[in-house]
Amino acid sequence: MPDNDPFAPSPSNIAGNLYADDRYMVRNRHQIRHLLQAMIDQRSPVSVHPDGREQSFPSAILEVHEQGVVLDASPQPAINRIAESASSLLCFGQVDKVIVRFQLHAHRRIDRDQHLAFRSSLPEEVHHLQRREFYRLETPVGDSPHCLLPDPAGSEPSRWRVQDISAGGIALMLPSPQGLLALQARLRDCVLQIPDAPPINTSLVVCNLRQQKLANNVEMTRAGLRFDDLPRGADTLIQRYIFRIDRLRKARANGE
Structure with a gap:
């Protein structure tokens, strides 16, 4: 990768199905859509880590529907190229000040009202501490x-x-x-x-x-x-x- 690649210095070290406690895993598609829609309603910022790398870019969920989710792209073209070629996007957000984390796969870059975004299928699972508990x-x-x-x-x-x-x-x-x-x-x-x-x-x-x-x-x-x-x-x-x-x-x- 070129030296000016903002993601080059840090290899992927947290990619994959890395969830600390299965008790807080949401796999029902309706519940997943509800959580992601709540992130839109609450204007929750999303931190996106291509391939789970240390470096991330700020984003937000723009749309949630039956088929998938639309995620805001970065204003920096170099970062969007990295994200587009990544095998997955590891995302962190919050709902009611409780951490939500999930991975997006098979994402692709799209033009949305003359604005770049990433469209992906719904995440298969979302980790959410429903009772405001914290995994220790x-x-x-x-x-x-x-x-x-x-x-x-x-x-x-x-x-x-x-x-x-x-x-x-x-x-x-x-x-x-x-x-x-x-x-x-x-x-x-x-x-x-x-x-x-x-x-x-x-x-x-x-x-x-x-x-x-x-x-x-x-x-x-x-x-x-x-x-x-x-x-x-x-x-x-x-x-x-x-x-x-x-x-x-x-x-x-x-x-x-």
Whole structure:
């Protein structure tokens, strides 16, 4: 690919049927059309990743009907060429502030009222957390995110491995007793470091603190923290990480 290809630097690493929890999978065509129409009605922005690559372009669903869906194209011709030649388009959006994700296949570029768009058949399945629940991923020790927490005394922030993560928050394991966190405290200027992703600056709210004894009988404090003001696009980075780890685990389980 040419050097100015905006998608060239990052190989596909999340393409395929990569959904974390089958309980939240919608496969009924009527329900799928209803969800996609809700995205139109709510003017939900869509982040589109050709072949599941890291780079994406902003879009929106323009039409939903029995035969398929029409997706807005990019204003950049180079990106549209990449999208047109991709085997699939991985899409992230929201309905009522709940993450929706799906893949489009067999898409083709069309002219719609002198405006470029992509027409595709309906996605076969849509992942949607109907009850505003968040799938929590227990992170692998060798490939886990870390979180930088500000020091109350103004010293250097402390860095902790994230034990589990979801689109709603994270869990950390701290030594007991710990004086860093207090229930319902709001921590500003935290930094979430996800492997192979830019750092995410956010605030965290301490939702629970629970004592836990490890296998070696060491007492630790498990802290559950909720994201308070994730910047735009951060939820997509978190979901991509969850997809990647879940895919690797499924591949290992299948002996791939």
